[in-house]
Amino acid sequence: MESSYIADRTSDGGMNRLTLNDDDKKVREWFIDQVKNYGCTVTVDKIGNIFAIRPGKNNALPPIGLGSHLDTQPAGGKYDGIVGVLSALEVLKTLHDNNVETYAPIAVIDWTNEEGARFSPAMMGSGVWAGVFTPEWAYSRTDLKGAKFGEELERIGFKGDTPVSYEANKLSAHFEVHIEQGPVLQAENKPVAVVVGVQAMSWFSVELRGREQHCGTTPMDSRADTLLTAAQMIVAINAVALATPGGLASVAVINATPQAINTLASHVQFNIDVRARDDALLALLEAEIAEKCEEIAAAAQVKIEVWDRFWTSPRTTFDETMVSMVRQSASDGGFAFREIQSGAGHDSVYTAKRVPTAMIFIRCKDGISHNPAEYSTPEDIAAGAEVLLGAVLRYDAY
């Protein structure tokens, strides 16, 4: 049957600013306009990361980075990433309005394609900058319609000249404000958190092959029903994660073919998102999931043609000095806070590979994210920006 509900998916006030679409172009142009008000020069690198640099006393020093992202999920909210860039702009504005000259220059950064929703994997712009992916590999990534990342980047006019590299385009540190995207701060009634690290995660693509068979004439016990097998795997993957405290596993993307109501699917592709509090638990979870899926496939006469862990990110631990500056800033600001490990990936995961990095989380309503209903109060966002400013000034003094 035709499905009619896809078109209205952001009618509820959500965002559909998928990486490199026309809205992404517009918000980038808006961002460049804004930073010009605060005496910044703008640099765009070859992967579209935008660096807005406000000079300091000593411009031979690499800038202190304050970054996050402006792209969203296909049915995303108005806070994930965006609050990080706006907090950084708020820091710029405060410095500017108060004529504060920092010792080091400050760079406010819009990292390209943090979400990984249109072009996987996530945190691509910061990943290329950190040398984890090559620009060529990133350019070759395609979306569900076959559009290439590199071509879309040129189309919106954001393939810059600056090399994408932590060596050629240096930062001295990276701070990031982000909504928590989880329920902990709300439960503990605290506006902000000091983020000490990010959990381990990996993404898989799985392809199964069974047989096209007539739904009306093939006995139930002589089928190689590929969609049924995928469904059994999805149920099993969920059960493994439910039985593993500290672990998560999710299947959110599925494609079956030939999509005819009276012909059993012969090919099914799906993705798995696996996460765990540390690398050992992630490895365990991945192994259990693989084992269960192999058992299911064998029993079903369905072949696992592809089992591809196409992206993984080990647990990240942020720099202790940077974390203590955030902690000090939150404490001196009089904010109730706690320390937390992030469940979501962030650009800071990749900057942390190259420069001292820390993050600040802001409480968000009911832990909802990747959803139009995402929400944080203006007061909590202001608290996050204030903690950021304090941490940046502390780092600049240090």
Place this chain on the structure above:
Amino acid sequence: MESSYIADRTSDGGMNRLTLNDDDKKVREWFIDQVKNYGCTVTVDKIGNIFAIRPGKNNALPPIGLGSHLDTQPAGGKYDGIVGVLSALEVLKTLHDNNVETYAPIAVIDWTNEEGARFSPAMMGSGVWAGVFTPEWAYSRTDLKGAKFGEELERIGFKGDTPVSYEANKLSAHFEVHIEQGPVLQAENKPVAVVVGVQAMSWFSVELRGREQHCGTTPMDSRADTLLTAAQMIVAINAVALATPGGLASVAVINATPQAINTLASHVQFNIDVRARDDALLALLEAEIAEKCEEIAAAAQVKIEVWDRFWTSPRTTFDETMVSMVRQSASDGGFAFREIQSGAGHDSVYTAKRVPTAMIFIRCKDGISHNPAEYSTPEDIAAGAEVLLGAVLRYDAY
């Protein structure tokens, strides 16, 4: 992840002659060319059904229909439907080459959209002819890309002038040869079967709504994971059918949205194909499936937004006189045969509502159908055509 395997789905020699695509246009033109060799006039009705009529002695009589279909599944074989039309052409050729003048005229029919794979439901052309669907409703049906049946029919130039109606465009009877699409004849080593009827069947469209949630931050126990719920339903639907001898249930089409690897699906649409040997068992199976799915949805905090039985076809019993003519023809021809009830739907289901109807099945390899590997031997096909000829001549004499 992008899926790349869809394009090659008929590289293995299968057919992709989906209703009203360019290949369907070509085969229709070929069909019209062929029948002109046998002294036929051609009529195309408003739904694209093609009637090739060879006059008899008494042309005031409605013609005896010999019909099936030339459309295929998206990754279909070369036999399903096609063998029925070719057998009918073979009968025409035999009458023509031997200068046989029948008493009644003979109509060889290519019914439009038997498969229902591109535009659901199945058996649409014969269904409109039988008055089960209106032409307007058929025109409004859309494929997965949103193309309308009516517009595609005009595009390929096969929207004719003849009214689509068993009253305005009469037949006196309908015979159909078809491959069995099941394993019974091969197991019993018989070339043909006399079809006594068709099992009951119905098609559902189901739409579920849960919540978009972040895969990396949403605890396993606080999710409304719509794709997981759909997977649990698919597993349960299969279990219900496995536990119901005489019943079948299959899920072959699924659409999840927003299709982002790190956002739980919030909407899932899937279809169910339910069949049973009789109407009472079909009703039982449908009720059990609905009950199980309601339980699953309730436990998952996911809402069943649509549960639409958009098509159903009760068990069909063919006309006893017609069936006995087929039986007599098979027996006199010296063919080993058995009687059988069809698992698949056929145009004969709808003609049977209006005129005496019977079918002949041909053995097919391993019961495989709706698959490029579909196969019947030339000998078995010849047997089917011979039985058809004998039955038609018997009916004409009667």
